[in-house]
Amino acid sequence: xxxxxxxxxxxxxxxxxxxxxxxxxxxxxxxxxxxxxxxxxxxxxxxxxxxxxxxxxxxxxxxxxxxxxxxxxxxxxxxxxxxxxxxxxxxxxxxxxxxxxxxxxxxxxxxxxxxxxxxxxxxxxxxxxxxxxxxxxxxxxxxxxxxxxxxxxxxxxxxxxxxxxxxxxxxxxxxxxxxxxxxxxxxxxxxxxxxxxxxxxxxxxxxxxxxxxxxxxxxxxxxxxxxxxxxxxxxxxxxxxxxxxxxxxxxxxxxxxxxxxxxxxxxxxxxxxxxxxxxxxxxxxxxxxxxxxxxxxxxxxxxxxxxxxxxxxxxxxxxxxxxxxxxxxxxxxxxxxxxxxxxxxxxxxxxxxxxxxxxxxxxxxxxxxxxxxxxxxxxxxxxxxxxxxxxxxxxxxxxxxxxxxxxxxxxxxxxxxxxxxxxxxxxxxxxxxxxxxxxxxxxxxxxxxxxxxxxxxxxxxxxxxxxxxxxxxxxxxxxxxxxxxxxxxxxxxxxxxxxxxxxxxxxxxxxxxxxxxxxxxxxxxxxxxxxxxxxxxxxxxxxxxxxxxxxxxxxxxxxxxxxxxxxxxxxxxxxxxxxxxxxxxxxxxxxxxxxxxxxxxxxxxxxxxxxxxxxxxxxxxxxxx
Amino acid sequence: xxxxxxxxxxxxxxxxxxxxxxxxxxxxxxxxxxxxxxxxxxxxxxxxxxxxxxxxxxxxxxxxxxxxxxxxxxxxxxxxxxxxxxxxxxxxxxxxxxxxxxxxxxxxxxxxxxxxxxxxxxxxxxxxxxxxxxxxxxxxxxxxxxxxxxxxxxxxxxxxxxxxxxxxxxxxxxxxxxxxxxxxxxxxxxxxxxxxxxxxxxxxxxxxxxxxxxxxxxxxxxxxxxxxxxxxxxxxxxxxxxxxxxxxxxxxxxxxxxxxxxxxxxxxxxxxxxxxxxxxxx
Numbered sequence: 001x002x003x004x005x006x007x008x009x010x011x012x013x014x015x016x017x018x019x020x021x022x023x024x025x026x027x028x029x030x031x032x033x034x035x036x037x038x039x040x041x042x043x044x045x046x047x048x049x050x051x052x053x054x055x056x057x058x059x060x061x062x063x064x065x066x067x068x069x070x071x072x073x074x075x076x077x078x079x080x081x082x083x084x085x086x087x088x089x090x091x092x093x094x095x096x097x098x099x100x101x102x103x104x105x106x107x108x109x110x111x112x113x114x115x116x117x118x119x120x121x122x123x124x125x126x127x128x129x130x131x132x133x134x135x136x137x138x139x140x141x142x143x144x145x146x147x148x149x150x151x152x153x154x155x156x157x158x159x160x161x162x163x164x165x166x167x168x169x170x171x172x173x174x175x176x177x178x179x180x181x182x183x184x185x186x187x188x189x190x191x192x193x194x195x196x197x198x199x200x201x202x203x204x205x206x207x208x209x210x211x212x213x214x215x216x217x218x219x220x221x222x223x224x225x226x227x228x229x230x231x232x233x234x235x236x237x238x239x240x241x242x243x244x245x246x247x248x249x250x251x252x253x254x255x256x257x258x259x260x261x262x263x264x265x266x267x268x269x270x271x272x273x274x275x276x277x278x279x280x281x282x283x284x285x286x287x288x289x290x291x292x293x294x295x296x297x298x299x300x301x302x303x304x305x306x307x308x309x310x311x312x313x314x315x316x317x318x319x320x321x322x323x324x325x326x327x328x329x330x331x332x333x334x335x336x337x338x339x340x341x342x343x344x345x346x347x348x349x350x351x352x353x354x355x356x357x358x359x360x361x362x363x364x365x366x367x368x369x370x371x372x373x374x375x376x377x378x379x380x381x382x383x384x385x386x387x388x389x390x391x392x393x394x395x396x397x398x399x400x401x402x403x404x405x406x407x408x409x410x411x412x413x414x415x416x417x418x419x420x421x422x423x424x425x426x427x428x429x430x431x432x433x434x435x436x437x438x439x440x441x442x443x444x445x446x447x448x449x450x451x452x453x454x455x456x457x458x459x460x461x462x463x464x465x466x467x468x469x470x471x472x473x474x475x476x477x478x479x480x481x482x483x484x485x486x487x488x489x490x491x492x493x494x495x496x497x498x499x500x501x502x503x504x505x506x507x508x509x510x511x512x513x514x515x516x517x518x519x520x521x522x523x524x525x526x527x528x529x530x531x532x533x534x535x536x537x538x539x540x541x542x543x544x545x546x547x548x549x550x551x552x553x554x555x556x557x558x559x560x561x562x563x564x565x566x567x568x569x570x571x572x573x574x575x576x577x578x579x580x581x582x583x584x585x586x587x588x589x590x591x592x593x594x595x596x597x598x599x600x601x602x603x604x605x606x607x608x609x610x611x612x613x614x615x616x617x618x619x620x621x622x623x624x625x
Numbered sequence: 626x627x628x629x630x631x632x633x634x635x636x637x638x639x640x641x642x643x644x645x646x647x648x649x650x651x652x653x654x655x656x657x658x659x660x661x662x663x664x665x666x667x668x669x670x671x672x673x674x675x676x677x678x679x680x681x682x683x684x685x686x687x688x689x690x691x692x693x694x695x696x697x698x699x700x701x702x703x704x705x706x707x708x709x710x711x712x713x714x715x716x717x718x719x720x721x722x723x724x725x726x727x728x729x730x731x732x733x734x735x736x737x738x739x740x741x742x743x744x745x746x747x748x749x750x751x752x753x754x755x756x757x758x759x760x761x762x763x764x765x766x767x768x769x770x771x772x773x774x775x776x777x778x779x780x781x782x783x784x785x786x787x788x789x790x791x792x793x794x795x796x797x798x799x800x801x802x803x804x805x806x807x808x809x810x811x812x813x814x815x816x817x818x819x820x821x822x823x824x825x826x827x828x829x830x831x832x833x834x835x836x837x838x839x840x841x842x843x844x845x846x847x848x849x850x851x852x853x854x855x856x857x858x859x860x861x862x863x864x865x866x867x868x869x870x871x872x873x874x875x876x877x878x879x880x881x882x883x884x885x886x887x888x889x890x891x892x893x894x895x896x897x898x899x900x901x902x903x904x905x906x907x
């Protein structure tokens with residue numbers, strides 16, 4: 001049926017459909033015919049192609065229309081996914097077409113991953129072929145559940161219902177083995193337009209819909225709004241006085257005043273307001289919506305964390321089983337570092353075991369030492385830091401990830417099973433909950449960073465005294481003490497500083513594992529080192545306290561005479577003088593020791609600590625990594 | 626390991642309409658680009674798509690455009706465009722860089738003496754390359770759309786370019802599940818294209834919905850209007866009576882000629898766009 005601007009469509013969302021199938025089973029002819037029969041071609045295009053065919057003494061083919069439309073023949077770059085738009089009375093469509101060639105799989109994945117439905121063509125004469133099977137495997141992994149099978153070239157089998165039934169039976173059995181069910185099978189002859197848009201006079205036995213009718217009957221996909229809220233944090237903005245958390249709602253619905261928990265980590269706070277520009281017109285952000293909002297409390301949040309409602313949290317862990325397709329020329333190897341990206345999380349990951357590899361052509365499965373290009377594998381993955389995730393069948397959008405090799409996306413996987421951690425440090429027979437119950441408070445790591453002379457040790461001593469006096473378990477890990485003993489072998493190069501920070505974090509972690517509140521005083525001048533420390537301590541509540549004073553003030557104090565030595569050149573690479581200090585961008589507590597008293601500074605740090613170690617706050621699931 | 630709690634009763638939330646979906650996805654792309662690259666710039670032609678980009682950037686970043694804009698001035702812009710540039714610069718509070726290929730101008734490169742492909746290459750592509758060398762941007766946010774031209778149909782939202790600015794359209798990175806190529810190749814940069822999925826009609830309907838300021842040349846005067854704006858010697862108006870946004874939208878719903886039909890550099894020789902783009906043109 002021709003598109004008709006005077007009939008407004010009842011569906012304002014464009015539906016994305018991918019067209020796949022074995023090479024030469026008629027994809028291009030079908031798409032050309034569909035465009036023609038829905039009157040979606042630019043003026044003069046068909047006449048132009050017919051004239052070109054006549055000049056070359058060739059018969060006109062609908063496949064040429066598509067090629068001409070894409071200028072592919074003359075440019076000879078039939079190499080990638082393209083989108084072709086058309087419309088029916090009901091709504092607008094984009095056909096994602098991935099012409100068959102060597103690079104096909106990569107491009108098909110790129111195109112098909114955004115599709116709501118797939119049209120899969122099978123030649124009635126040739127029947128089910130390799131790619132008919134391989135594409136179905138990928139569609140099922142990509143989570144495309146609306147598959148319409150077009151049995152094409154029915155004119156070449158005499159429009160025989162029996163021939164059609166044979167393909168239907170064979171392919172239904174195959175799809176069943178994947179746990180997939182085709183929505184519909186439609187007998188067509190794309191070349192002649194039978195059952196594409198017009199009903200076929202040659203196949204009166206077909207009582208089902210035409211392709212156009214079938215398309216109009218499809219849905220946009222799963223109702224993501226009914227799933228639990230999943231909002232991967234993209235960024236934190238501080239362009240003005242506001243601190244805005246930015247992220248896209250991948251599943252569920254975000255509303256103002258929602259209580260949120262940020263995982264991994266587990267800090268909680270309520271949404272204060274949506275911070276939309278030019279004005280707030282929304283009372284909720286649905287799936288696919290980009291949100292920017294302020295929080296009631298200045299809790300720590302960072303890119304990568306997933307914000308969720310506390311009663312429906314994602315899992316947090318470092319090991320899971322996944323089913324993965326691999327697109328890179330270099331095979332996937334166990335125990336080699338890759339970057340794993342899930343939502344906005346980006347962590348180093350290793351494949352610890354390849355359970356089986358499925359050959360893309362024969363679909364035979366078996367054990368293997370590597371995953372070659374264009375194949376599918378079941379494997380175990382371990383990440384260097386905890387990640388928040390869901391199982392794919394629970395929430396697909398946060399149950400899938402990509403692996404990057406060097407700087408390129410090389411594969412995609414879906415998480416099929418969460419694995420318990422092999423070893424949990426210092427968590428023997430006594431659980432953290434038991435330790436916390438006895439102590440009357442939870443553990444925490446409080447990291448005081450700042451220039452030499454900014455007042456870290458003074459503040460830490462004051463906080464330590466007050467915590468101890470109020471009956472809390474408290475331990476101090478001091479940079480100078482570590483340098484004198486555990487890290488006596490380290491110098492002050494960037495690498496040595498990084499290692500010094502790592503050791504301090506490890507020691508702090510061990511103390512915190514015993515249930516103590518650990519106060520770390522260490523300059524830790526580089527943001528990357530501090531971030532690594534925070535990540536390595538993700539199993540505990542963590543506070544970054546920025547002990548801040550202008551370098552002139554610190555130099556004036558110079559309690560250890562170090563600035564004087566640095567000025568005389570006796571200390572190389574002295575932070576603040578000859579070596580950089582990267583100010584924390586978003587500390588949990590920011591103390592200007594040149595502006596407020598020690599007593600007030602102490603109170604502020606204590607109240608932040610109290611927030612995170614109170615038993616009602618720490619009973620959350622972030623304990624159970 | 627905790628498990629998700631049992632599903633709450635389904636909440637009735639209508640899906641976003643088409644324009645909102647496009648807008649929200651573009652905002653996400655802006656945010657991913659801004660976060661993942663150190664040094665971002667947005668070339669700005671002052672045309673309608675370019676102004677939609679500014680609008681989306683302000684939505685993405687709470688009202689502020691947090692990176693510089695670059696106008697490659699060919700010196701052949703319509704006078705109205707220069708006026709619009711200065712007005713918009715203040716209106717949106719943008720940090721605007723203007724660059725001209727002075728060397729080419731001195732050498733006398735111009736439409737009076739050279740063919741359009743050469744002039745476009747010299748005054749746009751080379752000027753852009755010089756600015757890239759000067760500022761070392763690792764990401765450029767551009768306003769290209771798939772429906773503009775068949776070669777653009779093959780683009781990605783994040784499209785890496787080599788150190789020479791070349792687009793390797795034969796070996797593009799895969800892009801799926803909302804994960805983009807967010808790392809620039811050594812010495813190169815990434816083109817970020819938030820409007821890739823938009824059509825010309827979407828752009829106009831969005832301009833109407835949001836009341837986005839655009840240059841007046843797009844509206845008909847004396848039976849003609851510009852559908853696409855480039856250098857004035859090679860940009861020709863199309864016959865039109867559409868003097869308002871509503872009229873333009875009504876006209877576009879009926880039309881079947883391509884948007885860039887009035888842009889001479891596209892037609893000068895076969896495959897002109899393909900050649901320009903492979904060399905680093907937008």
